[in-house]
Amino acid sequence: xxxxxxxSAKLSTDMILAGxxxxxxxxxxxxxxxxxVEVVGNSFVYNRLNTEPTVSFLDVGDTxxxxxxDFTQLSVQLKILGGDADVDNFIQASRVNVQDIEGxxxxxKAKALARTWADTFINGDTGTDPKEFDGIDKICAxxxxxxxxxxxxxxxTLTLAKLDEMIDAVRTRSRISVHQRLCHLLTICQHDAAxxxxxxx
Numbered sequence: 001x002x003x004x005x006x007x008s009a010k011l012s013t014d015m016i017l018a019g020x021x022x023x024x025x026x027x028x029x030x031x032x033x034x035x036x037v038e039v040v041g042n043s044f045v046y047n048r049l050n051t052e053p054t055v056s057f058l059d060v061g062d063t064x065x066x067x068x069x070d071f072t073q074l075s076v077q078l079k080i081l082g083g084d085a086d087v088d089n090f091i092q093a094s095r096v097n098v099q100d101i102e103g104x105x106x107x108x109k110a111k112a113l114a115r116t117w118a119d120t121f122i123n124g125d126t127g128t129d130p131k132e133f134d135g136i137d138k139i140c141a142x143x144x145x146x147x148x149x150x151x152x153x154x155x156x157t158l159t160l161a162k163l164d165e166m167i168d169a170v171r172t173r174s175r176i177s178v179h180q181r182l183c184h185l186l187t188i189c190q191h192d193a194a195x196x197x198x199x200x201x
Contacts, residue, residue: 028118042078047071050144079133081117085109160189 050070058064087102124135140148149166151158163186 028114030118030121031114039078043075044078045073045075047073048143051146076133079131081113081120081132083109083113 048071050072053067053069055067056065085105087105091101120132120135122135123137124132125138126132126134127138147169149162149169151162
């Protein structure tokens with residue numbers, strides 16, 4: 001398993017770097033769940049499964065029909081996300097009695113980094129901004145129909161039935177990430193369903 005961002009923070013001897021990583025993880029929890037791998041070079045190449053192979057039962061003496069998976073090799077360019085946060089030495093020395101100015105500036109910069117990364121992780125589009133990376137929304141638009149759940153040609157309102165269909169379509173169900181607002185709405189639906197079930201008894 002690849003080293004997670006949270007674990008890498010433990011190994012950092014730079015207190016500022018460790019603090020920034022910890023802040024980023026607290027601000028956007030998806031970063032704590034994703035594995036991070038070291039990449040040598042300026043791009044990352046991976047294979048995306050297009051079609052799975054099939055298998056079948058055979059009678060004695062039957063012959064196997066050859067069937068192999070189909071892959072598409074994709075490459076993504078590495079991108080740089082960050083910013084500069086300078087604090088004048090005089091301000092840091094003379095205003096430290098109330099708050100650590102440099103620490104506060106770095107904290108806010110780390111939060112901005114986390115929010116920008118999370119938004120790009122979902123909505124990033126190199127066609128709009130070539131400096132950013134493509135997000136999940138754009139990446140999934142290129143998937144075969146067998147790997148997607150459609151809400152119709154022009155989209156539509158997400159229903160619990162469609163959400164169930166999407167969850168069932170995921171082969172490895174180790175983790176499902178949703179926006180916090182959707183998570184709250186699903187919890188409300190769950191509580192309402194439990195309340196109605198108890199009233200019917």
